[in-house]
Amino acid sequence: MVPAHRSRDDREAGAVTDVDPAFTDFLAQSRWFGGKGRDFEVTRAEEIGRVPGPPDVVVVLAEVDYGSGETESYQLPLALYDEEQPHIDRALVGRWPAGDGRFAYDAVHDRVAMAAYLRAFGDAPSTGAAGNELTFVRLPGHELDLDAAASPFSGEQSNSSVFFGEDCVLKIFRKVTPGENPDVTTHRVLTESGSTHIAHLYGWVESPLVEVRGAPATSLETTHLAMLQQFLRTASDGWEIALASVRDLFAEADLHAAEVGGDFASEAARLGEALAEIHGQLRDAFGTDTVDAGFVADQMAARLAAAIEVVPGLAEHADGARTAFGALAGLGEIPVQRVHGDLHLGQTLRTVLGWKVVDFEGEPAKPLAERLLPDSPWRDVAGMTRSFDYAPHAVAASLPEDDPDVRHQRATRAGEWARRNRRAFLASYCGEAGFGATDRTLLTAYVVDKAVYECVYEARNRPTWLPIPLEGVARLVAG
Ligand SMILES: Nc1ncnc2c1ncn2[C@@H]1O[C@H](COP(=O)(O)OP(=O)(O)O)[C@@H](O)[C@H]1O
Numbered sequence: 301m302v303p304a305h306r307s308r309d310d311r312e313a314g315a316v317t318d319v320d321p322a323f324t325d326f327l328a329q330s331r332w333f334g335g336k337g338r339d340f341e342v343t344r345a346e347e348i349g350r351v352p353g354p355p356d357v358v359v360v361l362a363e364v365d366y367g368s369g370e371t372e373s374y375q376l377p378l379a380l381y382d383e384e385q386p387h388i389d390r391a392l393v394g395r396w397p398a399g400d401g402r403f404a405y406d407a408v409h410d411r412v413a414m415a416a417y418l419r420a421f422g423d424a425p426s427t428g429a430a431g432n433e434l435t436f437v438r439l440p441g442h443e444l445d446l447d448a449a450a451s452p453f454s455g456e457q458s459n460s461s462v463f464f465g466e467d468c469v470l471k472i473f474r475k476v477t478p479g480e481n482p483d484v485t486t487h488r489v490l491t492e493s494g495s496t497h498i499a500h501l502y503g504w505v506e507s508p509l510v511e512v513r514g515a516p517a518t519s520l521e522t523t524h525l526a527m528l529q530q531f532l533r534t535a536s537d538g539w540e541i542a543l544a545s546v547r548d549l550f551a552e553a554d555l556h557a558a559e560v561g562g563d564f565a566s567e568a569a570r571l572g573e574a575l576a577e578i579h580g581q582l583r584d585a586f587g588t589d590t591v592d593a594g595f596v597a598d599q600m601a602a603r604l605a606a607a608i609e610v611v612p613g614l615a616e617h618a619d620g621a622r623t624a625f626g627a628l629a630g631l632g633e634i635p636v637q638r639v640h641g642d643l644h645l646g647q648t649l650r651t652v653l654g655w656k657v658v659d660f661e662g663e664p665a666k667p668l669a670e671r672l673l674p675d676s677p678w679r680d681v682a683g684m685t686r687s688f689d690y691a692p693h694a695v696a697a698s699l700p701e702d703d704p705d706v707r708h709q710r711a712t713r714a715g716e717w718a719r720r721n722r723r724a725f726l727a728s729y730c731g732e733a734g735f736g737a738t739d740r741t742l743l744t745a746y747v748v749d750k751a752v753y754e755c756v757y758e759a760r761n762r763p764t765w766l767p768i769p770l771e772g773v774a775r776l777v778a779g
């Protein structure tokens with residue numbers, strides 16, 4: 301399906317217009333906008349497709365320029381109206397076209413516009429409308445409930461999801477990079493493998509009109525814009541369940557993690573089983589390869605050097621981190637495969653039918669080309685390991701405490717909780733093969749690398765949480 305390069309002159313649709321200055325304010329206050337806190341300008345807005353209405357929905361790519369040549373593209377699906385729509389006034393983006401154009405609302409918050417998306421999937425495979433090439437693709441096997449009412453997901457997100465009753469979820473990718481999105485391609489393979497640990501893929505939206513700038517010429521590449529998936533009923537967020545377990549532990553000052561009612565270890569073990577199964581299916585479908593561990597270690601060292609620029613406090617732990625990367629470098633060739641890439645408890649959902657893993661897009665900060673590369677499965681194990689460390693320390697940080705004895709007691713219990721769940725997860729992930737010395741070297745390096753990434757993530761997104769990964773790095777390099 302992807303990619304399909306075309307030259308700029310081949311383009312049949314795609315109108316570039318003046319940009320309504322209101323777009324800048326809209327982006328700046330959107331949770332999913334990755335440039336918050338930085339100076340930027342929306343330099344270009346281009347219509348790349350339409351969804352058959354009513355209402356008219358245009359899909360616009362807004363180009364954000366941070367100065368010094370750095371740009372990003374964000375997707376704005378705009379529902380257009382001649383009159384103002386007071387019931388969705390908080391979703392007003394501006395005018396399209398700029399100036400005296402129609403009122404343009406973020407379509408995600410407009411039930412009627414989202415119903416138009418669902419209808420287009422009902423008609424799939426189809427193109428969005430005459431004169432443009434937005435394509436809706438649907439996989440066989442599920443009868444969509446075309447009457448289901450749309451409601452936007454209200455939680456923290458890098459993209460925007462809309463639930464259609466209890467039937468399906470549409471995720472509209474916000475930061476758009478030309479080419480295939482691993483969330484779509486990985487879900488497709490796991491769906492076709494019959495995985496019971498994911499939300500099945502029902503379809504996606506793609507456009508051949510996304511521009512790839514570069515030498516020798518600018519070209520166009522078919523690009524995934526949105527993904528339609530099974531709605532997971534009875535789903536509880538793994539992160540929330542873990543936090544509840546930690547709170548139980550902290551409430552019982554004299555008890556150990558194994559003794560409190562909310563013990564999480566059996567769930568951690570089930571998560572380990574689920575990940576092992578997913579990795580096996582990804583190996584079968586995408587194959588495996590090997591990569592020079594020295595190359596991986598060099599990348600980790602480079603990421604550390606860049607992270608120190610953002611979080612200077614990392615510098616005092618750099619020698620310890622480099623020791624872990626050096627041990628990795630000594631391993632020669634290591635196996636790699638398609639992985640999740642950014643696994644943490646917030647990407648897991650507990651349903652009555654077991655654990656499900658969502659969001660196979662990889663780390664949002666990484667360029668797409670890097671996210672598509674095969675990686676070590678220990679990357680995902682490390683992500684969960686870090687999450688087992690985050691949960692107790694996030695709860696501890698939310699309970700300010702002056703008494704040093706209580707603080708010390710909580711820190712001890714936090715460490716116990718993290719170790720207990722990490723061990724349970726690892727034991728069932730490794731199964732009969734066990735956890736050998738090479739595995740330990742790999743996991744240690746990947747865990748340190750993940751914690752370094754988290755320091756930058758927190759510094760940029762949630763500065764008050766920075767001590768959680770920073771203290772995590774300190775503990776890791778101290779042994
Ligand atoms: N198929 C689904 N069914 C029900 N809830 C889901 C489903 N997929 C995701 N969610 C919920 O939406 C949240 C955000 O989804 P996610 O794929 O992680 O989005 P993003 O890429 O924007 O981070 C998840 O943490 C989960 O709570």
Ligand SMILES: O=P(O)(O)O[C@H]1O[C@H](CO)[C@@H](O[C@H]2O[C@H](CO)[C@@H](O)[C@H](O)[C@H]2O)[C@H](O)[C@H]1O
Pocket residue numbers: 456457458539642644645646659662663664683686687688690691754757
């Ligand atoms: O879910 P995303 O793909 O947007 O991932 C990013 O945000 C995550 C936070 O929402 C971040 O995860 C970090 O915080 C979690 C607790 O909120 C914790 O469980 C994770 O272990 C920790 O890495 C993730 O790193 C980032 O890429």
